[in-house]
Amino acid sequence: MKASAATSRRAGGTSGGRAFIGVAGALALVLPGLLAFAARCPAAMMMVEDQPATNTAPAPTSNQEKPPTGTKVPELVQPLPPKDAASVLGKKVKGPNGEDLGMVVDVLLNPGGAPRAAVIDFGGFLGVGSRKIAIDWKALDFTSLARAGTVELGLDRAQIAAAPEYKPDATSGAAVVTTPPAPPPVDPDK
Amino acid sequence: MSVAVAKSKPVRDEITRAGRGLDGLNLFVANIQTGFGPFIAVYLTTRGWTQTGIGLALSIGTITAMASQIPAGALVDAIRNKAVVACFSILAFAASALLLAIFPTALWVYAAEVLHGFSSCTLGPSTAAMSLIVVGPAVLGPRLGRNSRFASIGNGIGAALMGGCGYLISERAVFFLTAALTLPAIFSLLPLSQLRDPLVPPRQKRGKRQARSRVPMLGLLKNRGLVIFALCAMLFTLGNSAMLPLAGNTLAKESGNFASLFIAGCIIVPQIVVAAISPAIGELAEDRGRRWALMIGFSTLPVRGVLFALISNPIALVLIQGLDGIAGACLGILVPLVASDVAGRSGHYNLVMGVIGLTIGVGATVSTAISGRIADAFGAPITYLSLALFGLTALVLAVTAMPETRPPRPR
Numbered sequence: 220m221k222a223s224a225a226t227s228r229r230a231g232g233t234s235g236g237r238a239f240i241g242v243a244g245a246l247a248l249v250l251p252g253l254l255a256f257a258a259r260c261p262a263a264m265m266m267v268e269d270q271p272a273t274n275t276a277p278a279p280t281s282n283q284e285k286p287p288t289g290t291k292v293p294e295l296v297q298p299l300p301p302k303d304a305a306s307v308l309g310k311k312v313k314g315p316n317g318e319d320l321g322m323v324v325d326v327l328l329n330p331g332g333a334p335r336a337a338v339i340d341f342g343g344f345l346g347v348g349s350r351k352i353a354i355d356w357k358a359l360d361f362t363s364l365a366r367a368g369t370v371e372l373g374l375d376r377a378q379i380a381a382a383p384e385y386k387p388d389a390t391s392g393a394a395v396v397t398t399p400p401a402p403p404p405v406d407p408d409k
Numbered sequence: 410m411s412v413a414v415a416k417s418k419p420v421r422d423e424i425t426r427a428g429r430g431l432d433g434l435n436l437f438v439a440n441i442q443t444g445f446g447p448f449i450a451v452y453l454t455t456r457g458w459t460q461t462g463i464g465l466a467l468s469i470g471t472i473t474a475m476a477s478q479i480p481a482g483a484l485v486d487a488i489r490n491k492a493v494v495a496c497f498s499i500l501a502f503a504a505s506a507l508l509l510a511i512f513p514t515a516l517w518v519y520a521a522e523v524l525h526g527f528s529s530c531t532l533g534p535s536t537a538a539m540s541l542i543v544v545g546p547a548v549l550g551p552r553l554g555r556n557s558r559f560a561s562i563g564n565g566i567g568a569a570l571m572g573g574c575g576y577l578i579s580e581r582a583v584f585f586l587t588a589a590l591t592l593p594a595i596f597s598l599l600p601l602s603q604l605r606d607p608l609v610p611p612r613q614k615r616g617k618r619q620a621r622s623r624v625p626m627l628g629l630l631k632n633r634g635l636v637i638f639a640l641c642a643m644l645f646t647l648g649n650s651a652m653l654p655l656a657g658n659t660l661a662k663e664s665g666n667f668a669s670l671f672i673a674g675c676i677i678v679p680q681i682v683v684a685a686i687s688p689a690i691g692e693l694a695e696d697r698g699r700r701w702a703l704m705i706g707f708s709t710l711p712v713r714g715v716l717f718a719l720i721s722n723p724i725a726l727v728l729i730q731g732l733d734g735i736a737g738a739c740l741g742i743l744v745p746l747v748a749s750d751v752a753g754r755s756g757h758y759n760l761v762m763g764v765i766g767l768t769i770g771v772g773a774t775v776s777t778a779i780s781g782r783i784a785d786a787f788g789a790p791i792t793y794l795s796l797a798l799f800g801l802t803a804l805v806l807a808v809t810a811m812p813e814t815r816p817p818r819p820r
Contacts, residue, residue, distance in 0.1 A: 345443070345568060380664070387460070
């Protein structure tokens with residue numbers, strides 16, 4: 220930045236502006252190239268974050284296209300077809316009339332490792348005013364998750380709006396929203 | 410410079426064209442900045458990021474912006490052609506938006522946040538410096554009022570465009586749109602690219618300016634006007650910046666199906682107010698003095714806090730949020746204006762801007778943290794009242810301690 224400014228200063232009054240636009244143009248041309256190079260960079264394949272895993276179904280919850288392939292496939296590796304498990308973090312939650320309610324931002328597990336509730340980010344505009352609410356895992360329908368990438372919930376916005384906000388560090392635990400005919404909550408000790 | 414004194418027709422034409430450039434620059438930069446707000450959290454969530462990861466990425470952006478305020482100001486002071494600085498800053502925005510859109514993985518998102526954090530700190534001061542060069546210190550107030558009007562129009566349009574884009578196309582498309590909007594912003598810089606010296610005559614001769622520029626930086630930073638103003642601005646931001654998210658939260662709880670619509674209203678209504686009143690505030694700061702504009706702006710915050718604490722009707726909340734526009738217009742104009750008063754022709758204008766920017770940044774960061782704690786422990790009404798109290802402190806400080814910084818003008 221400093222160097223180019225110095226150049227344009229030396230270039231003087233009339234050609235200074237042209238020099239700067241030239242530099243800008245050059246940068247605009249170089250940028251896509253840099254980005255393309257970066258795409259092939261191994262660092263770009265870094266996993267985003269550690270994902271929650273369950274004991275029963277180790278879901279490949281990463282968004283990356285390719286799973287990391289080792290040099291030699293050990294026998295412990297089992298195939299997991301797409302219809303058996305799908306990524307859930309960041310997936311849209313749809314209401315009973317197909318309206319967009321929010322997205323899954325976290326999954327709460329019981330000590331046995333089974334999902335107990337999904338934390339869903341509801342509402343908001345451009346990221347302002349959204350609220351996180353914990354929804355009972357059983358109130359959610361995951362049948363269209365693998366196909367359409369959405370999770371269905373039988374509650375509309377007005378019903379959810381009354382729910383208390385989910386606080387991750389609350390000592391008293393979280394309040395979980397369930398659908399009206401909800402089955403009794405899972406006993407973690409069973 | 411002798412040509413400028415006569416204000417011949419070509420010079421006047423140049424001033425007009427440069428003014429239009431500034432209008433466009435403010436409009437499009439505000440458009441671009443809308444994409445980099447809290448929306449990044451929504452976007453990263455759709456890419457499977459966890460809340461911890463998003464928090465880290467946003468913190469990197471905040472810390473970069475705070476750490477680079479003062480160095481960036483000094484850098485802008487050191488470079489004479491401010492349009493070059495602005496151009497690089499906007500290109501950095503484009504790169505940042507493209508990185509976010511194309512590689513939403515940890516390393517590149519961090520890089521984008523750092524890039525955006527730093528270039529925000531160079532762009533703001535360089536825009537203000539170009540305004541100062543175009544119109545000169547004598548009529549800076551009205552010019553800044555106009556800047557502020559165009560910026561808020563840009564914010565409003567940006568919010569509508571990007572909200573629509575995220576809803577109808579995809580969250581990722583918002584960042585491509587942001588990158589595309591950097592092109593008209595760079596185009597707006599063209600009439601400003603030749604700016605070197607003030608287009609209107611400066612009060613001192615060139616030689617004297619060189620001598621003056623040896624004013625020590627530390628002496629400038631001990632200036633009473635600057636210290637009190639920075640403190641006021643920090644206290645005000647401490648009370649102000651958590652207000653909108655909190656109101657959004659209340660709206661999300663109260664208004665069910667239409668929450669998003671009301672929250673959009675809360676974002677856009679203040680922008681309409683800023684666009685409407687900014688030029689008047691700029692004139693006021695020039696005619697009646699900076700203190701008046703400051704007091705008018707600051708007095709709205711305690712009122713807003715108390716009203717928010719008492720009222721939860723969604724439509725009323727949106728209307729009350731309009732008060733934020735008055736405060737926003739005043740502070741938006743006064744920051745570059747007081748910086749210009751304080752820095753004079755010392756050559757440290759952007760450094761002073763950086764100092765004020767840093768204190769405002771600290772205020773904003775602490776505001777969200779404190780209000781989160783208070784809201785958890787005591788609920789929203791108490792939080793609104795506490796924030797109002799910070800606003801009241803800022804007002805009292807402005808009334809009692811803030812000196813008038815407007816330079817005396819021969820009339």
